[in-house]
Amino acid sequence: MHLHRPTTDPAGRDGAAPAARRLARLGASGVTVLALTAGAMGVATTGAAAETSPRISAAAVAGTASTGGDLASGERRARTCAEAKADLRKAKKSVKKAKQAKKNKAKKVTRAKKRVEKRKNRRDKLCAAGGGTTTPDEAQGEVDESQDALGALPLDQLGALLPADLADQLNTATAQLQALLGQLEAGIPGADAGQLDEILAALQALDVPALVAALQGLLGELTGGGLEGADPAALSAVLDTLLGGLPGGTALPGADLGQLSGALAALQGALGSFDPAAGPAGLIAAVEGLATALTGGGQLGPLLELFSQLEDLGAFEGSDPTAVLSQVLEALVGELGSTGFLDQLSGVLDTGALAGLLASLGDILGDILGGLLGGLPGFPGLPVPRA
Numbered sequence: 108m109h110l111h112r113p114t115t116d117p118a119g120r121d122g123a124a125p126a127a128r129r130l131a132r133l134g135a136s137g138v139t140v141l142a143l144t145a146g147a148m149g150v151a152t153t154g155a156a157a158e159t160s161p162r163i164s165a166a167a168v169a170g171t172a173s174t175g176g177d178l179a180s181g182e183r184r185a186r187t188c189a190e191a192k193a194d195l196r197k198a199k200k201s202v203k204k205a206k207q208a209k210k211n212k213a214k215k216v217t218r219a220k221k222r223v224e225k226r227k228n229r230r231d232k233l234c235a236a237g238g239g240t241t242t243p244d245e246a247q248g249e250v251d252e253s254q255d256a257l258g259a260l261p262l263d264q265l266g267a268l269l270p271a272d273l274a275d276q277l278n279t280a281t282a283q284l285q286a287l288l289g290q291l292e293a294g295i296p297g298a299d300a301g302q303l304d305e306i307l308a309a310l311q312a313l314d315v316p317a318l319v320a321a322l323q324g325l326l327g328e329l330t331g332g333g334l335e336g337a338d339p340a341a342l343s344a345v346l347d348t349l350l351g352g353l354p355g356g357t358a359l360p361g362a363d364l365g366q367l368s369g370a371l372a373a374l375q376g377a378l379g380s381f382d383p384a385a386g387p388a389g390l391i392a393a394v395e396g397l398a399t400a401l402t403g404g405g406q407l408g409p410l411l412e413l414f415s416q417l418e419d420l421g422a423f424e425g426s427d428p429t430a431v432l433s434q435v436l437e438a439l440v441g442e443l444g445s446t447g448f449l450d451q452l453s454g455v456l457d458t459g460a461l462a463g464l465l466a467s468l469g470d471i472l473g474d475i476l477g478g479l480l481g482g483l484p485g486f487p488g489l490p491v492p493r494a
Contacts, residue, residue: 361448
């Protein structure tokens with residue numbers, strides 16, 4: 108988030124040590140505003156705000172001391188608060204661009220994020236020196252920017268792709284953030300300059316643009332690469348199965364699927380314990396972790412194809428697709444074995460042998476696919492399901 112706090116220093120010095128002390132005090136005040144506001148509204152989901160707020164204040168507001176070299180060789184080094192804000196905006200855009208890279212994506216994203224952190228430190232240092240110079244219009248502008256960013260999130264599209272529980276939790280978290288932004292906005296009229304600085308510090312601790320960027324990156328992974336054009340219902344059911352595990356309590360075999368299951372569980376945990384007063388750092392990390400685990404999406408290809416073929420066989424008619432998919436997968440793992448499971452499953456699907464394999468598992472799947480099995484090879488007597 109870029110803040111608008113012009114500063115002047117008649118002596119031409121950056122005042123590093125006094126500025127750092129003032130910023131530390133401002134950071135504590137900012138997170139205090141978040142904690143008190145969230146408490147009054149009842150939006151905090153846990154009692155962890157009092158414990159975590161100081162850490163968020165230090166990391167999200169005060170930052171860490173820059174060792175210099177925050178700009179690439181040959182670039183202009185920001186000398187004023189306004190220049191530092193402009194540099195930070197550019198750096199944040201570079202993160203989004205890096206996430207769309209076709210080659211060396213991880214390295215480019217890491218480098219771009221480091222640049223953002225360095226420019227945040229530079230911004231904090233330069234903009235803190237003036238202290239008490241924030242205007243109501245500047246504070247309102249920052250609130251508007253965060254509210255607009257949250258409001259523009261394609262939550263419906265994300266909700267159609269994610270497991271239903273995660274979609275509901277995400278909607279709740281963003282609603283909590285919007286409510287907290289509304290409380291900060293309500294404090295702007297009549298606030299003095301110091302109070303306005305506290306509101307800006309609270310907005311900086313919230314770091315809504317970073318959360319929005321992370322969610323947009325996740326959406327990009329869910330709709331691009333190997334998942335481009337995937338049926339939303341199929342993707343949601345597959346991810347739901349990976350999150351919940353197989354009916355017997357085991358996970359689908361495969362290192363890639365295990366990593367993805369872990370990332371889904373981490374996001375579920377971060378959303379479940381989300382406390383807006385403590386800031387979104389943990390939630391951002393979990394969203395980015397899931398996006399990384401989904402990179403390419405190729406590991407989900409056989410599972411999405413299985414969903415499609417089961418749907419063509421009529422296996423989901425009158426049933427919960429996720430429940431049917433997970434039980435069929437458990438039976439297939441038992442039949443094919445866990446070693447190279449996805450490769451074996453791909454072979455079955457590519458050769459059109461799924462119907463015959465399901466028919467051979469009638470003793471296991473009879474209660475689940477009873478009507479369907481009656482029309483498959485080996486189970487004559489009932490109508491053949493739709494092609």
